[in-house]
Amino acid sequence: xxxxxxRCPDCGSPTELNDEKEFGFCTECGKRINREDAExxxxxxTAEPPALPAEAEINAEAAFAEVAAxxxxxxxxxxxxxxxxxALSAEMEISADETLPDAPAFPxxxxxxxxxxxxxxxxxxxxxxxxxxxxSVVFHSSDECGAYVTELHGLVLDAAARxxxxxxxxxxxCLDFLERGIGYCEMLDTKRLRFLAGTHEExxxxxxxxxxxPVSKDVLRDLKQTREQSVEAYNDFFRPKIAAAKATLDETxxxxxxxxxxxxxxxxxxxxxxxxxxxxxxxxxxxPILMKLPKLDLRVNIPIAVVGGALFIAWVVCTVLWIxxxxxxxxxxxxxxxxxxxARTYRSKLKS
Numbered sequence: 498x499x500x501x502x503x504r505c506p507d508c509g510s511p512t513e514l515n516d517e518k519e520f521g522f523c524t525e526c527g528k529r530i531n532r533e534d535a536e537x538x539x540x541x542x543t544a545e546p547p548a549l550p551a552e553a554e555i556n557a558e559a560a561f562a563e564v565a566a567x568x569x570x571x572x573x574x575x576x577x578x579x580x581x582x583x584a585l586s587a588e589m590e591i592s593a594d595e596t597l598p599d600a601p602a603f604p605x606x607x608x609x610x611x612x613x614x615x616x617x618x619x620x621x622x623x624x625x626x627x628x629x630x631x632x633s634v635v636f637h638s639s640d641e642c643g644a645y646v647t648e649l650h651g652l653v654l655d656a657a658a659r660x661x662x663x664x665x666x667x668x669x670x671c672l673d674f675l676e677r678g679i680g681y682c683e684m685l686d687t688k689r690l691r692f693l694a695g696t697h698e699e700x701x702x703x704x705x706x707x708x709x710x711p712v713s714k715d716v717l718r719d720l721k722q723t724r725e726q727s728v729e730a731y732n733d734f735f736r737p738k739i740a741a742a743k744a745t746l747d748e749t750x751x752x753x754x755x756x757x758x759x760x761x762x763x764x765x766x767x768x769x770x771x772x773x774x775x776x777x778x779x780x781x782x783x784x785p786i787l788m789k790l791p792k793l794d795l796r797v798n799i800p801i802a803v804v805g806g807a808l809f810i811a812w813v814v815c816t817v818l819w820i821x822x823x824x825x826x827x828x829x830x831x832x833x834x835x836x837x838x839x840a841r842t843y844r845s846k847l848k849s
Contacts, residue, residue: 502537503530503535503536503537504535504536504537505523505528505530506528506530506534506536507523507528508523508528510523512530615664616663616664616667616670616671616674617670619659619660619662619663619670619674620670620673620674620677623652623656623659623674623677623678635693636690636691636692636693636710637692637693638692638694639692639708639710641692642690642692642710643710645690646685646690646710646712646713646716649681649684649685649720650716650719650720652681653678653681653682653719653720653723654719654723656674656677656678656681656723656727657678657723657726657727659674660674660675660678660727660730668734671734672731672734675727675730675731676731678723678727679724679727679728679731679848682720682721682723682724682727683724685712685716685717685720688711688712688717689709689710689711689712690709690710690712691707691708691709691710692707692708692709692710693705693706693707694706694707694708728848728849731848732847732848735843735844735846735847736847738839738843739840739843739844739847742836742837742839742840742843743840745836746833746836746837746840749829749832749833749836750833752829753826753829753830753833756826756829759818759822760819760822760823760826761826762815763815763816763818763819763822763823763826764819764823764826764827764830766812766815767812767815767816767819771812772809772812772813772816775805775808775809775811775812776805776809777805778801778804778805778808778809779802779805779806779808779809780805781801781802781805782798782799782800782801782802782803782804782805782806783798783802783805783806785798786798786799786802
C-alpha cells in the first residue's frame with residue numbers, strides 16, 4: 498500500500514489517496530476523487546524555472562561551437578586562454594592527455610520523501626476520515642456494505658501507518674490518536690453486515706427484507722491485529738505510570754510505619770465519623786436523664802452517658818493534639834491517598 502498526494506479538481510487542495518482504493522475524498526471540500534482521474538499535486542516551489550532569454554541561448558550556443566572547433570589533440574598552454582578567462586601560469590600547463598586530480602565527492606542530495614506532519618495534523622486527518630458507526634448507518638445494498646468495509650479497513654491501516662510517524666513524546670495527542678484508532682477497529686465488531694434488500698407485504702403490513710454481507714477474513718484479521726497493536730501501544734503509556742505510582746506509594750507507606758504510635762492512633766481515631774459516634778453515644782445516655790422520662794432506668798443511662806461523654810472528650814483532646822503535632826504525618830497520609838488514587842486512575846485507563 499502506498500499513499501500519494503493529488504490535487505482536488507474543485508478547490509485545488511492537496512489530498513492523500515491510497516493506491517489500493519478506487520477513489521477518495523478531498524479533506525477540504527469533501528469532493529470525491531477517482532484514482533484514475535486524479536492529478537498529482539506538485540507544489541509551486543517545484544515548478545519548472547522560467548526559460549532563459551533568447552540572447553542567453555544564442556551566446557551559449559556560440560560558446561559551445563567555439564569549444565567544439567578545437568582539435569582533439571590540442572594542448573592548452575600558459576599563453577592560451579578562452580575568451581574572458583584569466584591567464585594560466587607556466588606551472589599550470591595542461592595537455593589533452595593529462596587528467597585532473599580526483600575531485601572531492603559531492604554529497605548526494607537526500608531523497609525527498611513524504612512531508613513530515615505534526616501530531617496534530619495526523620490527528621486531524623484521522624478525524625476528517627471518521628466513518629459512521631454501525632448503529633447510525635443504514636445499508637441499502639451489498640455494495641454499500643462492501644464500500645463501508647473497504648473504507649474502514651483502509652482507515653485502520655492508514656491510522657497504524659500514521660502512528661509510526663508521530664512524535665511519541667507528545668503523550669496526550671498520541672493517546673487521543675490511539676483511542677480513535679481502537680474505536681474504528683471496534684466499529685466492525687460483527688462478521689456479517691445487514692443491508693435492506695427490499696420489502697414485502699405480510700398480513701397487510703410492510704415487512705423489510707434484509708440481506709447479509711460477509712466480511713472478509715483477511716479484513717477481520719487486519720482489524721484484530723491492528724487493534725491489538727494499538728491497545729498494546731496505548732497501554733505502554735500507562736504501565737510505567739502505574740509502576741511509578743506504586744513505588745512511590747510503597748515508600749510513603751514505609752515512612753508512615755516509622756511514625757510514632759501516637760500519631761498513627763490519632764489518624765485512626767480523630768475522624769469526623771468517630772466524633773459523631775461518640776457525641777451520639779453521650780446524647781443517648783444524657784438526654785433521657787435531662788428530660789426525666791418515666792420508667793427511667795438510671796443503672797443503664799448513666800453509664801452510657803458517662804462512657805459516651807468520656808469518649809467524646811477523648812476525641813476532642815486527641816483531635817487537638819493531632820492538629821498541633823501531626824503536621825508532617827497528615828502530609829504523609831494525604832500523599833498516600835493521592836498516590837493510591839493515581840495508581841487506580843492509571844489502572845482504569847488500561848484497555849483489554
